Amino acid sequence: MASRLLGRASARLAAPEVTPTTRAAASQPRQQLAGWSCHCSTRQFLGLRAASVAAQSPAPGAAPATSPDPPLGLVDLLSTGARLTSAAQAAWAQVLRPGDTAVDATVGNGHDTLFLAQAVGPTGHVIGTDIQEAAISATRERLESHLAAEVRPRLSLHTACHSRLQELAGSGRARVVAFNLGYLPGAADKRVITNTSTTVEAVEAALEVVMPGGLITILCYVGHPGGMEEYEAVRALTSDLSPSYWVSSETRLLNRPTAPILLLLWRRDDLLPARIRK
Numbered sequence: 362m363a364s365r366l367l368g369r370a371s372a373r374l375a376a377p378e379v380t381p382t383t384r385a386a387a388s389q390p391r392q393q394l395a396g397w398s399c400h401c402s403t404r405q406f407l408g409l410r411a412a413s414v415a416a417q418s419p420a421p422g423a424a425p426a427t428s429p430d431p432p433l434g435l436v437d438l439l440s441t442g443a444r445l446t447s448a449a450q451a452a453w454a455q456v457l458r459p460g461d462t463a464v465d466a467t468v469g470n471g472h473d474t475l476f477l478a479q480a481v482g483p484t485g486h487v488i489g490t491d492i493q494e495a496a497i498s499a500t501r502e503r504l505e506s507h508l509a510a511e512v513r514p515r516l517s518l519h520t521a522c523h524s525r526l527q528e529l530a531g532s533g534r535a536r537v538v539a540f541n542l543g544y545l546p547g548a549a550d551k552r553v554i555t556n557t558s559t560t561v562e563a564v565e566a567a568l569e570v571v572m573p574g575g576l577i578t579i580l581c582y583v584g585h586p587g588g589m590e591e592y593e594a595v596r597a598l599t600s601d602l603s604p605s606y607w608v609s610s611e612t613r614l615l616n617r618p619t620a621p622i623l624l625l626l627w628r629r630d631d632l633l634p635a636r637i638r639k
C-alpha cells in the first residue's frame with residue numbers, strides 16, 4: 362500500500378528548477394543516492410529526487426537521459442533495515458515542491474524540521490510546534506546553523522500543543538503535516554511525551570490543514586508506556602476515513618514488535634470538496 366502511494370506521489374512531482382547543484386547530484390552514481398538507508402542524509406534523499414528531475418529535464422544542449430532513476434520502492438526500504446524515520450522523510454521529499462507549506466507537529470530536536478525546510482526552500486514556509494521551549498530553541502538553532510539566511514524558508518515556530526494546529530496554521534494549507542510522536546530524544550525528563558487525547562485532536566486538525574494531494578505522516582512509538590494506546594487511537598481514527606477522500610496506510614515491522622509504526626495518509630485530490638468522514 363505504502364509503495365503504491367509513494368509511486369503515485371512521485372509521478373505527480375512538479376519539476377523544480379534544475380540548478381548546478383542538482384545537476385551535480387544527477388551525475389552521481391545511483392548507489393550513492395538511493396535508499397531508505399539509516400545512513401541516508403537529507404541531502405541524499407533530496408539528491409535522488411533532484412537526480413530524477415534532472416533526468417526528466419536535461420539541460421539545453423545536454424545529451425538526453427536514457428531513462429530516469431526508478432522511484433524508491435518497498436525493497437529499498439526493506440533491504441536497508443527499514444528505518445521508518447527515513448521512510449517518512451523520503452515520502453515528504455516525493456511530494457513537497459519549492460514554495461510549499463509544511464507543518465512539523467512535533468519539532469523535537471529539529472531534524473525533521475530541517476528536512477522539511479530544505480524541501481520547501483526559500484520561497485516556502487515551515488510551521489513547527491512543540492510543547493517544550495527547549496525543543497523550539499534547539500530547532501531554531503539547527504535551522505540557523507545548517508541553512509544560510511537566503512535559503513531558509515519562512516519559519517513559524519510555536520511553543521504550543523499540536524491540538525491547536527488549525528489555529529497555528531491559519532488560513533494556509535500544507536502539503537505535508539508530519540508527526541513524530543513520543544518524547545524528545547536525549548531529554549533528561551522523558552515524561553514529557555505526546556498523549557492519546559491531544560494527539561487524536563491534533564491528527565483531526567491535520568486532516569483539515571493538509572491540502573488535497575498532500576500527505577500526513579504519523580510515526581508512532583509503541584515501546585513506552587502509553588505508546589500502544591496512542592497508536593491504537595490514531596489508527597482507529599485513520600482507519601475510519603472515507604476511501605473516497607483518503608488513502609490511509611500503515612507500515613510496520615512484524616518481527617520487531619516494539620519498533621515504530623508509520624501511518625501515512627494521502628488526501629486524494631481527484632474529488633472536491635473533500636468530505637472527511639464516512
Ligand SMILES: C[S@@+](CC[C@H](N)C(=O)[O-])C[C@H]1O[C@@H](n2cnc3c(N)ncnc32)[C@H](O)[C@@H]1O
Pocket residue numbers: 466467468469470471472473474490491492493496521522523524541542543544545546553554555556559
Ligand atoms: C520524538 S520527538 C520529535 C523528534 C523530532 N521530529 C526531531 O526531528 O528531532 C517528540 C516531540 O513531541 C513533543 N510533544 C509532546 N507532546 C506534544 C504536544 N502535545 N504538542 C506538540 N509537541 C509535543 C515532545 O516535546 C518532543 O519534543
